[in-house]
Amino acid sequence: MLSTLRSIVQELNGINNLQDALDTIAARVQTAMHTEVCSVYLYDDKSGCYVLKATEGLYKSAVGQVRIAPSEGLVGLVGTREEPINLEDAQKHPRNRYFPETGEERFGSFLGVPIIHHRRVLGVIVVQETQNSRRFDEGEEAFLVTISAQLAGVIAHSEATGAIGGISISGDQARDVAFSGVAGAQGVAIGTGVVVFPPADLDSVPDKRCEDVDAEIERFRAAVSAVRDDVEQVGERLAPQLRPEEQALFEVYLRMLHDHALPGEVENRIREGLWAPGSLKAVVNQYVRHFEMMGDHYLRERAVDIRDLGRRLLSHLQEGESETPEYPERTILVSDELTPAMLGEVPQGQLAGLVSVRGSGNSHVAILARAMGVPTVMGLVDIPVAQLDGRELIVDGYEGQIFASPSTELKAFFESIIEEEQELVKGLEELRDKPCETLDGHRIPLFVNTGLITDVVRSLSHGAEGIGLYRTEVPFMINERFPSEQEQKAYYREQLEAFAPAEVTMRTLDIGGDKALTYFPIVEENPFLGWRGIRVTLDHPEVFLVQIRAMIKASEGLDNLRIMLPMISNVSEIEEAQHLIYRAWHEVRDEGYQLAMPQVGVMIEIPAAVYQVREIAARVDFVSVGSNDLTQYLLAVDRNNPRVASLYHSYHPAVLQALCQVAQDCHDVGKPVSICGELAGDPGGAILLLAMGYDALSMNASNLPRIKSVIRGIDMDMARGLLAEVLTLDSPHVIRSCVELALRKAGIGRFIRPERSGSGVRELAASRE
Structure with a gap:
């Protein structure tokens, strides 16, 4: 079987x-x-x-x-x-x-x-x-x-x-083909797909037509000749070390490169109008399937040789490519795995949206996309990337969906969303310098989550009152080695100076999970339950101490630094980290720096920490809840996995009950508590958090004006009444509906994002008319 x-x-x-x-x-x-x-x-x-x-x-x-x-x-x-x-x-x-x-x-x-x-x-x-x-x-x-x-x-x-390709199951013209993934950066974009692919990756080569068949054949023949020379040179170099039967492998490669073998079939494909890389991919895949289905084990293994040969040929083809991709005015960049370098290739002002098959909402590209304000969808399943090149696409960065071959009605629907967003932003600009307080005078600061200096520019223009979460892993991710103390100090100083005298909360290095460093790989079967966050840095005090020293030195003369420890699961981790922080502070003072000891706090992200909040809060200066990770751990749902994305819900009753408990317990021991995560940037979520008693909300800069407008449009009685009502409900979907109804009754329903998915888009469009 x-x-x-x-x-x-x-x-x-x-x-x-x-x-x-x-x-x-x-x-x-x-x-x-x-x-x-x-x-x-x-x-x-x-x-x-x-x-x-x-x-x-x-x-x-x-x-x-x-x-x-x-x-x-x-x-x-x-x-x-x-x-x-x-x-x-x-x-x-x-x-x-x-x-x-x-x-x-x-x-x-x-x-x-x-x-x-x-x-x-x-x-x-x-x-x-x-x-x-x-x-x-x-x-x-x-x-x-x-x-x-x-x-x-x-x-x-x-x-x-x-x-x-335009054909539905019934044979009719297909329209509004939807694919669901993970929201990487909010917003809606309509444009033309441009597929980019990494070097020597046959699977991600897009299907394109070639205009000059003869030139394409010559280009392929040059690649074959180059690979043949490479194989002969390697065979000659290794000949003294190999037995005759092992040397025969190189003869196999050379036979496959004979004109009547693989190259001949590739050239036939090119003559049919397909460009060389696409023709190579098709022929190699055909050969691989043929070998893999053979009963003989030895012959099945030859599929590996075919793949290797295909990659070598593709590598030489790519070296000979002189043409750079044509980027339309509204480019939707698509790749199996986007990299920051790919984003930089698109001319300024032409990048409208991003689509990445791999990656998550916390990847470097997603962080960069949010800083640039580019709508992004990541982590798509069962999407034929090669088919998207040159196609009209819609990127819905709110719901984590893309639509191919959009109908006129669907385009009009999303164009109206874009227009509404633009009008909404214009109307919120006047709130930048106004306080964030309710109608009855309850004041709550709005902070921002940052990672790049570009985040700072957007944050200041939106009226942020400080940084609630600075992701210090970003300087580590954009380097090819651990950044030095001096390099880190320069990064941190930019953030601290930009917001001084307002507080800047810097989270210590939080790698692991879905955040990897190429020069410090962590390979685990279950990375989200493995070696990440504070666990890594406590195991490597040499990395932790350098970072803390850089933070403290960067705050000289500003004294607006707060240090936050991620992924805390027990009090012993706090005590060990505090010991190292005090040591670094004394070392810095011994070098002649004059500054006060910065406040030290923790992130509550693990369910175990929820039940120890009192003990944890008693040992630190402040507490901040990382609602994204806390939600995924409470619900046992990987928030970056589109297969279970529908189970991840910030309005889940267990999540709201946990958030209530954290706020209450922190206040019982006299410690301030804030929250940084997607829930803080959600209009309904912000109202519930306000009612729970959170002292500050931290979010992406793009959400800040919207949340400020919502809070300025309600009073505390309304917020507390809404919280009391939703805490009696047992379904996240019912809770969401209840919250949205309350926002509409309060006259702030314009901040609710309509739920849009697949075949329901047209009905939603009709309901809006």
């Missing part, structure tokens, strides 16, 4: 055309299960029916013609129940319905299994036999269930590729 399954999946991985993939599934499953019929039905959102898309055993003329509603037939029943149905005599089942155009009246035995991907029923796969008395056994049913589960992702990917 495993061998058969592997060969089917490997064959399908190289098929981008949805119909070809479905035909292959039907043929291979029919053969593997020795059945008379195997058919694949896919659900068509537009018609609301299951459409026969491929079959082996039924009449081919029925493909694309037979449509089954979820309420009719056994196929509809399988899809509705979302579980297998195994019948030895389908004729006797009350839901049975024959479709004469398929010729299925001959077949009695029936086994149908739903094809489900991320909770979405994509379709149904069915096998049938003429023998009425035969019931498919448990092993056969288990095999078909396994096939279905494994192929769901392949079908989803092929379906997406076809949809982006």
Whole structure:
């Protein structure tokens, strides 16, 4: 079973055309299960029916013609129940319905299994036999269930590729093709996709047409010649160290580079109009699939050699590329994994949005995107990147979605969002120098989260009263080594001077999890529960002490520094860190610096710390809640994983109860408590936090004017009443609806962001009119 399954999946991985993939599934499953019929039905959102898309055993003329509603037939029943149905005599089942155009009246035995991907029923796969008395056994049913589960992702990917190309399941023109990921930077952008890819990465090469076939062939032949020379030189250099059978490997490489082998097939593709890198990718993938499906272990291993050869050829092709990508006026930069260098290649003023398959909301690119104010979506699943080049795209950085091939209605909807955002920002500019206080005079400072000096410029222009979280890992991430004490001091001084005399809270180095340093790699099976934050720096006091000394020296003459410790899980970590901080402070004073001991606080991000807040707060000067990490740890949901993104909810009752407890316990021991995280920058969340008693809110600079306007539009009675109401509710979605209703009643409903997703966009657009 495993061998058969592997060969089917490997064959399908190289098929981008949805119909070809479905035909292959039907043929291979029919053969593997020795059945008379195997058919694949896919659900068509537009018609609301299951459409026969491929079959082996039924009449081919029925493909694309037979449509089954979820309420009719056994196929509809399988899809509705979302579980297998195994019948030895389908004729006797009350839901049975024959479709004469398929010729299925001959077949009695029936086994149908739903094809489900991320909770979405994509379709149904069915096998049938003429023998009425035969019931498919448990092993056969288990095999078909396994096939279905494994192929769901392949079908989803092929379906997406076809949809982006403009063809839906029903064969109609596809529009508003949506992909969900993780919000990296807020905002909406409409523009043209430009796919960029890292060096020598065949999988990320986009499909492009070439204008000059002869020139493209010459370019490829030059790459083949260069690789052939490289292989010969390496073979000669290593010959004295290798046995004859090992030297034969280089002969294999040279044979594959013969004109009648791989290069000849690549040139044929180029003559069909595909550019050289894309032609190379297609041929290499074809060779790899061929070798991987071979029964002989030695031959299967040759797939590795093919991949290596493909990367070498691509590397030389890329060296010979003189053309730089053409960046449209509204460029949506797309890559498997975006890097800061890629952003810098786009001419100033032309970068409208970013799309990265990998990465998270805390990655360096996401931080940079927020500083630049560029809408960004990251962590997308099942998205055919190569198909997005040159396509019109919409990036929704609020909901973490992108839309390809947008319809006129969808574009108009998002254009209205952009216009509203621009008008809203203009209307909020006058609030910059006004205090953040409620209608009844309750004052609460609004701080900002920063990482780059560009953040500071935006923060000051938006009226920030200080820095609630300065991410000191950013200077570490943009270096190729640990920054020296002097280099760190310069970074920190910029931030401290910009906001003096207002407070600047600097979090000590917080790496690990999804924040990695190339020169200090941390490889773990579960990085979010591993070596990160304070755990790393306490294990490396030489790094911690240099950073603390740089912070303290940078604050000379300003005295507005506050030091914050991340990922605290017990009081012993605080005591150990404080010992090192006091040591660094005394060392700095011994060098002649005259300054006061900075305040030291902690971040509450781990559930264990919630239950020890009193003991923790008694040992420090202040407490700040990292609501993003606290939420993901409380809910056991990786907030950067789009597969479980729907389970991450800041309005979850457990999260709100924990936040209430932290605020109450800190005040009981007389310590100030603030919060930095996405909830603080959410209009409804800010009201709830205000009612809980938080002393300050810290957020991204772009959210600050909006939150100030919200707070200035309510009074404390309204906030406390809303908090009391939501604490009685048990569903995050009900809580969100309750909060949004309260904002509308208070006349500040314009700050609520409409929820937008997939097929519901048009209905939402209509509801706004």
